[in-house]
Amino acid sequence: MKRKLILGVAMSVGVIGFVLAQQAGFKRTPLQTQDLSIPGKVVVQAIAEFGPNVAAGRHTHPGEEIGYVIEGQLELKIDGQAPKVISAGQTFFVPAGLVHDGLNVNSGNTKVLATYVVEKGKPVATPAP
Numbered sequence: 001m002k003r004k005l006i007l008g009v010a011m012s013v014g015v016i017g018f019v020l021a022q023q024a025g026f027k028r029t030p031l032q033t034q035d036l037s038i039p040g041k042v043v044v045q046a047i048a049e050f051g052p053n054v055a056a057g058r059h060t061h062p063g064e065e066i067g068y069v070i071e072g073q074l075e076l077k078i079d080g081q082a083p084k085v086i087s088a089g090q091t092f093f094v095p096a097g098l099v100h101d102g103l104n105v106n107s108g109n110t111k112v113l114a115t116y117v118v119e120k121g122k123p124v125a126t127p128a129p
Contacts, residue, residue: 025051028114035120044116044124050074050104058101058128063118065094072110075103099128 031045041063048056050072067074069086076092077083078100085105086092094100104110116124 023054023057025054026056028056036117040120041117042120044118046114046116046124048102048112048114050102050110050112052104052107052109055101055103058099059125060097060099060128061094061116061118061125062122063096063116066115066117067092067094068113070111070113072104072106072108074110074112075105077101077103 027049029047029049031047033042033044035042047070050056067086068091069088071088073085073087074092075083075085076094078094078098080098084092102112118124
């Protein structure tokens with residue numbers, strides 16, 4: 001029983017945990033994780049904060065990312081697509097599994113509300129080469 005409880009807690013932490021190393025000038029703060037009515041899926045919300053000229057680092061998600069830029073400007077680079085600059089008040093979408101990166105192209109800080117619909121039990125983000 002105790003082993004099951006420890007395993008369950010570890011899996012829950014893994015779902016909200018982010019595998020990406022927190023780089024200087026970049027911070028991702030999980031806000032909530034909730035099971036969905038879709039079997040095997042969870043929704044995770046987080047605030048990502050970027051200092052000037054700071055990138056999140058190339059990564060993927062085991063599901064979709066839906067983002068809203070709260071302040072500043074973010075250059076979104078998705079492999080195979082032209083980079084897009086998203087400004088405060090605008091939204092973006094990253095399909096499941098695509099390698100991408102976000103770079104603050106603003107002279108001040110950039111803040112993003114990120115919502116992930118991902119596979120339960122998998123890390124929300126995984127570094128990519």
